[in-house]
Amino acid sequence: MQRISEPNSSSIAIRTSHRLLPDPTRVLIKIFVAGQEDFGSTESRINVVVQRVLALSDDEVGTALAIVAKDFSHRHDDFDALLHAHAQRACECIVSDHELSNDRWKLLGACFTHEFSVEGAALCNPSAVLHPDQSGLGAGMARFIMTVRAIGEGHRSSIGFRTGVIDQWGGISVDAPQPRLHPGTYSDPLFTRQNFIGPLESLSDFGENAQTVLSKLPDEFTLEQLEERLIVLLHSHDTHRNAAETVLNFRTIAERSYIVDFPKDSSYSERVLWPHASSEWRGMEDARLVRFAEDDGNTSYLATYTAFDGSSITQQMFRTSDFSRFEMFPVSGRAARGKGLAVFPRKVGGAYMALTRMDHESNFISTSDQVEHWDDATAVQVPSRPWELIQLGNCGSPIETEAGWLVVTHAVGPFRTYYLSAMLLDLNDPMRVVGTLNQPLLAPIPAEREGYVPNVVYSCGSLKHRDVLMIPFGIADNSIGFATARITDLLTLLTDTH
DSSP states (O other): OOOOSOTTSOSSOEEEEEEEOOOTTOEEEEEOOTTOSSSSOOSOOHHHHHHHHHHSOHHHHHHHHHHHHHHHGGGSTTHHHHHHHHHHHHHTTTOOTTTSOHHHHHHHHHHTEEEEETTSSEEEEEEEEEOSOOTTOOTTOEEEEEEEEEEOGGGOEEEEEEEEEEOTTOOEEEOOOOSOOBOOEEEOOOEETHHHHHHHHHTTOOSHHHHHHHHTSOSEEOHHHHHHHHHHHHTTTTTSTTHHHHHHHHHHHHHTOEEEEOOTTSOGGGBOBOOOSGGGTTEEEEEEEEEEEOTTSOEEEEEEEEEEOSSOEEEEEEEESSSSEEEEEEEBSGGGSSSOOEEOSSOBTTBEEEEEOTTSSSEEEEEESSTTBOOOEEEEEOOOSGGGSSEEEESSSOEEETTEEEEEEEEEEGGGEEEEEEEEEOSSOTTSEEEEOSSOSBOOOGGGSOSSSSSOEEOSBOEEETTEEEEEEEETTTEEEEEEEEHHHHHHHHHOOO
């Protein structure tokens, strides 16, 4: 295999001058309950805060609310409605909005509200695909959409979006993000039995209890219908042992499935997928986005991401056709444990396929008959070279070329330094590795070593446009850069065995 000339640079991947930086002014308005912060006491102080607001005179309320409006109302859409909603959530068991003036009720809402800077700490780990809208472009140009990992206070991560255009020579322009953010609206999905079977099997709880619940439900059912069956199971604890455990497992799985809708007229960069399920409450990390071609020719967009609850991680996935409505659901199975599941952009041999790192250090490939459950996997690349002694992994979904499946990979070596590399898999038998690079494709240069997590270059998904491979990559878990490579040059290195 031919070597790239220098171990810490690449003659193929060329960095651009782009650098996307975190913008702390991009904030969401979120509910805040004193006493339930992420440290110290877990008891809320709702009652004492409410009593202090009720003790103010009408003039004091008016003055305080005027200051709040002056400082914050211009920063958020539907400002008054959000204050009312937060007051209702925090205070409905204590006071009623019918008992208080509108101003006092809004001031209560303001006391249970704060701003969260989603990019306050970092912006990193992007993944790019072709945009669903390719209209209005010049010859040889393509529009892309990119997920980004936004990290804010307490290391809480959410998923944001950026858009841009790439030309046939690899010239890139990235659209400036809108200053405001929209968290979307949440709703419950319709469930099927299959939504629960895989996750329950992973929990070793797909026995008589679970089958009793599912057997009484229609092919599609609502959360309310599921709850009715769970209550019946709970009341049958004398005939069904461990009923409470099964009910808890059903509810946990159900909570991980939800729908997020954004206004059609909002820009993509305004939209942010914010942690909603308990399993992802501390973070939605490292989305690996892929444009997936169905057997019938239709396309949709899938992304796996790591859900972090503060102590453990699980795999989640979203599906969308337009980046306005997102269906969120859990991913289960032995091969989906850990981080870094990346789905192939189409079925191969009639089966779904995905890259995974089920042993936490090697690149595996898993096959499945359903995209949300992955059990068996085969190792195709194990650490061996000096710059990958700690672990290997993928940097997003494989890219289909005439020569095979091009996979951008990452490796971790001494001093926890992250590198990017590549391997090529056989087009018809992806378990067969055609070639790998003997040196990094991209390594941290001095200007990229300092940041939130030093010595890291990392990507969650590259984009093929004509003969250009666009590699967006996180820099030291702090910012985002771009590099490009000629695919023909890269494939030559990957297939040259001399």
